[in-house]
Amino acid sequence: MRSRIVGTGSYVPPRVLTNADLERMVETSDEWIVKRTGIKERRVASPGEACSDLGVRAAERALEAAGVPAGDLDFILMATCTGDAPLPSTACLVQHRLGATRAAACDVSAACCGFVYALAVGDSFIRTGAQHVLVIGSEVMSAITDWTDRGTCILFGDGAGAVVLSATDEDRGILSSHLHSDGSLGDLICVPGGGSRMPPSEKVVAERMQYIKMKGNETYEVAVKTLVRSAKEALEHNKLSVGEIDLYVPHQANLRIIKAVAHRLGLPMEKIVLNIDRYGNTSAASIPLALDEAVRAGRLQEGATVLLSAFGSGLTWASSVVRW
Numbered sequence: 001m002r003s004r005i006v007g008t009g010s011y012v013p014p015r016v017l018t019n020a021d022l023e024r025m026v027e028t029s030d031e032w033i034v035k036r037t038g039i040k041e042r043r044v045a046s047p048g049e050a051c052s053d054l055g056v057r058a059a060e061r062a063l064e065a066a067g068v069p070a071g072d073l074d075f076i077l078m079a080t081c082t083g084d085a086p087l088p089s090t091a092c093l094v095q096h097r098l099g100a101t102r103a104a105a106c107d108v109s110a111a112c113c114g115f116v117y118a119l120a121v122g123d124s125f126i127r128t129g130a131q132h133v134l135v136i137g138s139e140v141m142s143a144i145t146d147w148t149d150r151g152t153c154i155l156f157g158d159g160a161g162a163v164v165l166s167a168t169d170e171d172r173g174i175l176s177s178h179l180h181s182d183g184s185l186g187d188l189i190c191v192p193g194g195g196s197r198m199p200p201s202e203k204v205v206a207e208r209m210q211y212i213k214m215k216g217n218e219t220y221e222v223a224v225k226t227l228v229r230s231a232k233e234a235l236e237h238n239k240l241s242v243g244e245i246d247l248y249v250p251h252q253a254n255l256r257i258i259k260a261v262a263h264r265l266g267l268p269m270e271k272i273v274l275n276i277d278r279y280g281n282t283s284a285a286s287i288p289l290a291l292d293e294a295v296r297a298g299r300l301q302e303g304a305t306v307l308l309s310a311f312g313s314g315l316t317w318a319s320s321v322v323r324w
């Protein structure tokens with residue numbers, strides 16, 4: 001038994017934050033941001049709009065595309081690092097709003113790798129008997145972004161993407177998942193405050209510890225290395241050459257990172273799904289959002305071989321190969 005992606009969906013909040021807007025908030029320029037990251041604008045949730053709100057809309061679209069009623073879902077996996085609240089899990093909020101009364105639900109915390117990790121968990125459940133699993137990546141990164149830090153605030157955006165996995169006995173669907181971590185690099189991207197180590201306090205807020213801190217240069221180096229390594233591992237495992245990849249959906253963190261990875265792999269840019277210019281880095285939402293856009297643009301034909309790969313805080317890196 002394999003799991004097949006039978007429907008995709010995505011949602012981004014309507015509010016657009018352009019580089020020109022950021023020029024008015026921190027000392028930066030459109031030229032610098034475009035040159036160093038490829039980002040032109042990003043979406044930002046409205047006040048009161050939370051992770052589950054975005055996730056539900058993406059999920060509804062994925063369920064509709066799949067033709068699977070919410071009541072048939074066995075499991076809902078929500079990849080996010082910006083859930084509505086520490087408790088309950090955001091997946092449970094989504095489960096209730098979708099009316100997925102039979103489904104188990106939990107969040108998966110693996111930052112920008114969250115979706116690929118959750119996809120692997122969903123795939124495992126299907127291989128052991130589940131029929132339908134909903135996997136969502138949803139983030140309101142604007143809630144943990146320090147809008148006074150030009151080193152990070154230019155990068156992130158809000159959005160959600162979702163896929164429905166269904167059991168199949170056909171020789172297609174998810175062919176492999178490779179998941180990795182290295183906690184020794186945990187300080188490269190972190191939110192130091194607000195958890196049990198440093199519970200919310202006036203000091204945490206005064207020192208802006210509830211926001212993302214990132215060592216950009218070091219992260220950049222590791223990102224290129226881990227994306228190349230995980231792509232090669234996935235190709236070798238499936239005995240595929242780079243030329244046999246029809247579509248590559250990388251985590252959208254920085255256009256320069258994606259170009260460097262493509263160059264090192266020898267993968268032409270036409271085979272890569274890019275939307276970083278419009279959304280920035282949406283963490284766990286980035287891959288399902290890009291995948292849904294590719295599906296709806298007709299870029300995926302039956303039988304196509306798709307490589308998904310991500311890296312992120314943790315540090316984590318992960319890949320998935322899917323035969324469409």
Ligand code: UT7
Pocket residue numbers: 027028029032033036037112150151154189215216217219220223253254257281283311312313
């Ligand atoms: O999914 C999460 C994973 N995170 C990432 O993938 C992030 C990976 N890192 C990056 O994408 C890049 O390191 C950044 C885009 C964050 C930064 O680009 P960079 O080319 O590495 O720039 P830098 O940090 O080396 O800074 C170069 C210069 C510095 O000025 P000086 O010291 O040369 O005078 C910075 O202070 O650019 C300055 N700078 C800025 N200037 C204008 C840093 N941020 C900005 C800014 N606008 N927003």
